[in-house]
Amino acid sequence: MNNNMIWAYMLMLSDHQWEDESSPLRGWNLASQYTDDIEFSENAWDKTMQFIAERGFNAVLVDVGDGIKYESHPEISAPNAWDKDYAKKKLDEMRTLGITPIPKLNFSTCHDTWLKDYRRMVSTPTYYKVASDVICEVCELFGNPELFHLGFDEEEAHMQKNYEMTIVRNGDLWWHDLYYLADECEKHAARPWIWSDYMWNHEEKFLNKMPKSILQSNWFYGHLRDYPTDSHSYKMLHAYEVLDKHGFDQIPTCSTWDTNQNTIGTIAYCKENLDPTHLKGIMTASWEATTDRMLYALYNDAHQFYLGRKKFYPDSF
Numbered sequence: 001m002n003n004n005m006i007w008a009y010m011l012m013l014s015d016h017q018w019e020d021e022s023s024p025l026r027g028w029n030l031a032s033q034y035t036d037d038i039e040f041s042e043n044a045w046d047k048t049m050q051f052i053a054e055r056g057f058n059a060v061l062v063d064v065g066d067g068i069k070y071e072s073h074p075e076i077s078a079p080n081a082w083d084k085d086y087a088k089k090k091l092d093e094m095r096t097l098g099i100t101p102i103p104k105l106n107f108s109t110c111h112d113t114w115l116k117d118y119r120r121m122v123s124t125p126t127y128y129k130v131a132s133d134v135i136c137e138v139c140e141l142f143g144n145p146e147l148f149h150l151g152f153d154e155e156e157a158h159m160q161k162n163y164e165m166t167i168v169r170n171g172d173l174w175w176h177d178l179y180y181l182a183d184e185c186e187k188h189a190a191r192p193w194i195w196s197d198y199m200w201n202h203e204e205k206f207l208n209k210m211p212k213s214i215l216q217s218n219w220f221y222g223h224l225r226d227y228p229t230d231s232h233s234y235k236m237l238h239a240y241e242v243l244d245k246h247g248f249d250q251i252p253t254c255s256t257w258d259t260n261q262n263t264i265g266t267i268a269y270c271k272e273n274l275d276p277t278h279l280k281g282i283m284t285a286s287w288e289a290t291t292d293r294m295l296y297a298l299y300n301d302a303h304q305f306y307l308g309r310k311k312f313y314p315d316s317f
Contacts, residue, residue, distance in 0.1 A: 005316060006059045006251060006281025007309060008102070009052045009302055014065025014078065015039045015289045017111040017151075023162040034113075037080045038067050039289045045090070048290065048298045053097035055306035056317045060094060061102045061149055061283065064138055065114035072133035076116050084141055091142065102193075103138045106151025107131065107181055109167040110159045122167050123177055132184050139188035147215065148185040152178060153195035174198075175209055182214055191215055196243065196250070200235045207246055216243050217283065219253040224265035244274045251281040254308075256301045257288075263301070267308035282309075 021034045052060070066078045068087050082090070091101045106112060112119040121127045139145060155174065160166040169177060182192035193215040199206040210216075218239040227234040243250045252274070254266035263284060270282055286301035288294040309316060 004058070005279070005313075006283070007057050007305075007316065008059040008061055008251065008281055008283035009057045009305070010061040010063065010104075010253075010283060010285035011045070011048060011298075012063040012065075012288075012290050013038070013040065013045075013067035013082070014063060014114055016065050016078065016114040017063065017106050018113075020113050020163045020165075022164055036078065038065070038078045039291055040067070040080070041291045044290045044292050044295050044298065047295060048302070049094060049097060049099070051299055052302045053099060055302055056309070057099060057302070057305075059100045059102055059281070061104050061285075063104050063106070065105065066116070067114075068138075068141065070134060070137055072137055073118075073130055076114065076118070076130075076134070087141055100145075101142055102145055102147045102149065103142045104149035104151065105134060105138060106149075106153070107177070108151045108153050108155045108195075109169065110154045110156070111151055120165060120167070123169060123173055128180060131181060135181070135184045136188065139185075139190055144188060145190050147193050148188075148190035149193040149217075150178075150181050150185070151195060153197050155198075178214075179211075182211070186213075193217065193251070195219060195253075196239060197236070199239055199242065200232070203242065207242075210248070212248060215280065216248045216250040217253045218243060218250065219255070219285075220266070221255045221258040221262050223259060223261055224269055240269065241273060244278060247278060249278050249280050250274075251283050252279075253283045253285055254305070255285050255287060256297070256304050257286060260300070260304050263304040264308035264311065267305070267312050271312040 015038055019034050066076050067081050069077045069081045069083045094101050109122055118127055118130045155168055157166050157168050185192040196216040196218040220236045240252055252266060252270050254263045256263055270279060284301050284305040286297050288297045
């Protein structure tokens with residue numbers, strides 16, 4: 001990755017991060033009944049990669065999960081996971097298009113179905129060993145990436161109300177595990193990167209305990225407008241400016257998941273309100289599985305981002 005801003009697209013290899021094996025569907029497009037195989041189409045992957053390359057994206061955050069055949073823990077891998085030689089080939093294809101692949105393994109207890117039985121061993125020696133092993137293996141696969149996304153979002157009980165088991169790390173345990181996983185990334189010269197929504201309900205603790213070395217991605221997917229200062233939407237949106245004020249490097253994240261207007265609104269907001277010193281990039285995430293039936297949504301998310309970037313950052317191409 002060069003010193004220019006990161007213009008990133010998030011793309012799923014694995015979709016085993018939002019439901020457990022028996023939870024009912026949420027009723028939104030991403031959710032389909034759990035299957036052992038990941039819901040994935042290589043045709044959709046290839047077409048989306050070409051589409052975003054044509055629109056000037058320079059990075060893709062790959063939601064890896066159980067989408068590769070792990071050598072250290074093959075029991076994690078989905079039956080239709082890519083073997084590592086083939087995965088390396090696909091990553092090299094991205095680089096040929098001018099796109100830097102960045103790995104993501106979500107260790108939030110709300111989004112770790114991909115870890116199979118190990119997700120029920122959170123904060124145990126076994127869990128730490130497995131986490132260390134898969135981070136090491138993914139770093140090797142991605143060719144020693146500069147960044148590594150650890151997820152860590154939405155770890156709340158109400159987000160897991162339909163799961164067979166609800167697991168939430170409270171207090172210092174959440175921080176202990178974050179520090180441990182961040183350190184594992186840094187052992188491989190990868191800067192740890194997380195979602196920032198923990199700050200919405202724990203702002204003081206976040207500002208006191210979050211290392212500046214961890215790259216932040218706050219996210220807000222609604223309409224960007226003035227919200228009452230006591231509303232949750234205000235907290236979510238205002239978090240961008242809190243991070244900026246306190247000197248955190250960040251990559252704000254927009255999405256067409258709720259409204260197309262969010263994308264151009266977020267890019268405009270970044271341009272108008274955030275210090276470019278700490279604005280390391282902007283990312284979009286459709287939150288749709290990489291499948292043929294979702295190609296329009298994948299394309300739409302990328303194209304809306306392209307239009308917003310073209311309007312507010314025309315010199316970035």
